[in-house]
Amino acid sequence: MPVAPIFPKAKPDSGMYESFYLRAVSPDEPVGVWIRYTVHKRPGHAPQGSIWCTVFDAELGAPFMHKHTSAELTAPSSDWIAIGPVSRLGPGIAEGECGPARWSLRFKGQAPELRHLAQSWLYKAPLPRTKLTSPAPAATFTGTLELPDRTLTLDGWQGMVGHNWGSEHAERWIWLHGIGFAEDPSAWLDVALGRVLVAGRLTPWLASGAIALDGRVQRLGGLGARGLKVAESAARCSLRIPGEAGLTVEAHVDAPPGASAGWRYADPDGGGHDVVNCSVARLALNVRPKGAAAETLHTGHGAAYELGMRERDHGVEVAPFADG
DSSP states (O other), X not given: OOOOOSGGGOOTTOOEXXXXXXXXXXXXXXXXXXXXXXXXXXXXXXXXXXXXXXXXXXXXEEEEEEEEEESXXXXXTTSSEEETTTEEEETTEEEEEETTEXXXXXXXXXXXXXXXXXXXXXXXXXXXXXXXXXXXXXEEEEEEEEOXXXXXXXXXXXXXXXXXXXXXXOSEEEEEEEEOOSSOTTOEEEEEEEEOEETTEEOOOEEEEEEEETTEEEEEEOTTOOOOEEEEOSSEEEEEEEBGGGOEEEEEEEOOTTOOEEEEEEOTTSOEXXXXXXXXXXXXXXXXXXXXXXXXXXXXXXXXXXXXXXXXXXXXXXXXXXXX
């Protein structure tokens, strides 16, 4: 299914959000970038676009963070989204500026699009209210990103490109992406988990995504999956995720102290969530196929771990940029 923006079709009286984003990480150092091109629309209002730029360096501590919001928002025929005069993201290209940050990147997908929701009808159903895909769950990046005090040269950095949208954020969510594993450089993990409010009650965790290992992509989670276990905080997370054909993946991720970014995401209804993201996190995987020996994968800084939550006492400073 072709990647396409959702916001141009939003009804005037509806609320919605949409995000196209990328992450890329250095193969040699705990340095990574996370860039988002987003849409925020409150009911009865015109949509606004925002550019978010976060640069992580675990050896320096707190990441660089900046955000710019503009009413100049379009969906050009050649790109997925364009915000302001120069910021755009489309097939194979990401360019933009955000405060003092400037970038010109090219990327090449190393895997087909991952549609996290296995049943296609779920992308048209009222629930889940958040839909997501990864146009490139594994990608390589080249180009430059300029900051006031340094220029990053991306030469074969690994990462991904993602896309999500919906009428409201999940009540609580986790996103975990891993790449650059020592044991299998072609392996990747891309999984999202969420808890939602239904009739005032919080559902159990639901997971969806996939893992690629030894050249084979296998689905994780999904409707009816049993045995999912989650232990999370802003700094670390342990997951046990069931997969297809009896597969089980155990994941343990840790963010380096002081290296996480804190953002405030506005909901279309006027509420909001705090979001903590570290895109240079450590990740260990234990992959257990049914009836076969387990495989272990490690990446020292190739994981992105994100936790979205209502509470504000998570211990990570939130960037002073309004949303919506």
